[in-house]
Amino acid sequence: MFLGLGLILTLLITSVFHTHLVNVEAEKDRKVLDGVVVVLDAGHGGKDDGARCENEKEQDINLSIVKKLQKQLQTKGAEVILTRDGKYDLASANASNRKREDMKKRMEIINADKVDVFLSVHLNSYPNTSVHGAQAFYQKGNAVSETFAKLIQKHFKVLTQTKMSAKPGDYYLLNNAKKIGSLVECGFLSNPEDRSNLKSPSYQEKVAQCLCDSIVEYFDFLL
Ligand SMILES: [Zn+2]
Missing domain, CATH: 1.20.5 (Single alpha-helices involved in coiled-coils or other helix-helix interfaces)
Structure with a gap:
């Protein structure tokens, strides 16, 4: 018994x-980003290099940063969708206006139902070559997009020692986005120090880390 x-x-x-x-x-x-769907948009592509300085092309560096960020986000459980993963644009072969069709297709990917957040990754350029630093832009009048951009800017400040602040951006993708996101200018190709940093894979990894940490903090903020 x-x-x-x-x-x-x-x-x-x-x-x-x-x-x-x-x-x-x-x-x-x-994982901290389980169930989160992120669109990463490497700016420019194909015949559109974006900013150029010496032998560096914005479209190539944008894509390198995006691919590093993709890996970091996937490690944290996120589903990552890239608008492009090579040196091409999204317009069809016989498009009458390549830029317009390319941007429209990027917008459709970002505005897809399952997407939670997006980042459009760019580099800046300016005639005054002493201007440097990284900056996050948000959708004008959208407080959540502003919060997200400010989180990114906080990390950019530490990485690039810039005094720049997050600003509303008058960009097609931000103006037409139905999702929360930010357009980031990760540095100035026109500035020698920024350019030297931006072309180095280890610095690109640090930029990606800033963006990855900001996405994690953004979802913490939402909870
Ligand atoms: Zn650009």
Whole structure:
């Protein structure tokens, strides 16, 4: 009798303990960006290089940063959609206005139902070559987009020692986005120090880390 009861108790305790262990395992496997869908838009592409300085082309560096950020976000559990993953634009072969068709297709990818957040990655250029630093832009009049851009700018400030602040941006993608996002100018190709940093893979990884951390903080903020 006692032996029987002891056995039942042992079995019960074992099963409770096992269930707990399984839950702990499930919790441990849960990643901070599980279920989050992010669109990463590497600015320009194809015949449109964007900014150019010496041998550096904005379209190439944008794509390198985006691919590094894609890996970082996937490690944290996010589903990542790229608007482009090579040196091409999104317009059809015989498009009458390549730029317009390209931008329209990028906008459709960003505004797809399942998308939670987007980043359009660019580099800046300015005639005065002493101007440097990275800056995040948000959709004018959208307080959530502004919050997101300010989170990014906080990380950019630490990385680039810039005094720039997040600003509303008059860009096609920001003006027409139905999703929360930011357009980021990760530095000035026209500035020698920024250019030297931006072409280095290790610095690109740091820029990507700023953006990845900002996305994680943004979803923390929403909870
Ligand atoms: Zn650009």
